[in-house]
Amino acid sequence: MTEAVTGTDARRLTLLGHGIAGLGAGLTSALLATPVEHLKIRLQMQIQRAVADREFKGPIDCARQVTRHRGVIGLWSGFTGSLAFRANFLWMFGSIELLMRGFASLKGTPFETSTGTANFLSGGLASFSFWIMAIPADNIKNRMMASPLNAARPSFTSTMRHVYTTVGVRGFFAGLTPCFLRAFPTNACAYYAYEGLMRAFDAEKTRH
Template sequence: MAAESDSGHVRIVGAIAGVGSGLTKVAVGHGFDTVKTRMQCSPPETYKNAVDCFSKIVRNESVFALYKGATPPAVGWAAIDSLLLGSLHNYRLFLIGQGLTEPIPGSDGKRLTIVGHGIAGLFAGWTSALLATPMEHLKVKLQLQTQKSAADRVYKGPIDCAKQIVRSHGVLGLWSGFTGSLAFRSNFLWMFGSFEVLMRAFSNLNGTPYAVSTPTANFLSGGLGSFVYWIMAIPADNIKNRMMATPHDQPKPSFRTTARQIIAEGGYRGFFRGLGPTLLRAFPVNASALWVYEGLMRLLGAEKTRH
């Protein structure tokens, strides 16, 4: 195992497979994400619920408005998931090399523990925050423009948005909300830990009438694991998006100040704004993305860290 793990091929296949995962997320889920972001960052009482938000966007701005801000994630999510899943794969290999393993039932081999998968997810989430923060910052600002006519919008596109942010706060202004992004992306611990738990549960069905194929198990585990992830992550997601939604010509807010503002406006329930459309989006987006990722990993011949 160690010799194969050290090969350059094995080290980069996670990044390659992550590109496919990122593009899948944008194609399947960006419309849901726009609804979520509007609900989180608009003034209270702007929208009654997710259906009201969706209908107002389509009625007032056209159906294409659901894909406002899609350009940064279309370009960026491929890179973000490449970094996220590529680093995840390498953190898994590293932890295996450090002995964070357990015996594989019915085999002489060993595999990474559940805790190891969670730790790898945590570190991968932090790593991906470096690239995800500026991409998400641009996405949020573009999604919140409610004007139907492009000529009436503050930002004409992602490049113009980036220029205005840099003009006001310098290059580091693009990383506004970084602390919120770190808190949010810490929850990949739950995503990949629960994914592994579910994959093992499905593997225990082999040889029974309820057995499912590995691709089907990937799809179901990705979708169900995303529910665990988002229930844990939605408070930090609210804080992150509110930090990023602050107009570029205003001072950058802190994590603590933003959290206090959310509590002042809606109590602790305010941390869970947007959970409805998030959960609706979570299963198809993450099930599809992890199905693509795991399928590409098998196709590219990556060494397995689970059995």
């Protein structure tokens, strides 16, 4: 999964390698993220103004009710949707590396940018590729997690069919614009900070 860097003796991870690393990171994170996200979605779905009128009084009460109806494994309701959603980290990691290499290739030209600017733009722009690919699975995942506790847990495929038959293809892309608005600044700042710390630790990657 490595390749030679032109003009040097160094080697670097291929774009495919970066994508696979992102895929592995996403699938691994789903194991821990699913229960928390499940509770978050159920709490966010409550629209009652008064706390006394709400089905769940807070995250602990929500977890208690979920486990009472579905057992401990019920906290992982929507796990297949979470896996499908987080697998799209493949596009995020691959896109960031592709963009960073593109900015590195501009060195010595009138379009050369500082390393920090390249980090910021790469993180922000790569988030677009992630959400374009991930938003269908995100919508399916959210519906799976929000299903009534007294009903059978829906499967990924049955939820996908339900979205398509009731809303159509556009249902898979609901919420894409807000995701874009949030994703660019969030991911741009996160990647800027990550690469900045990597440089501070003298561990910057070889890209050119």
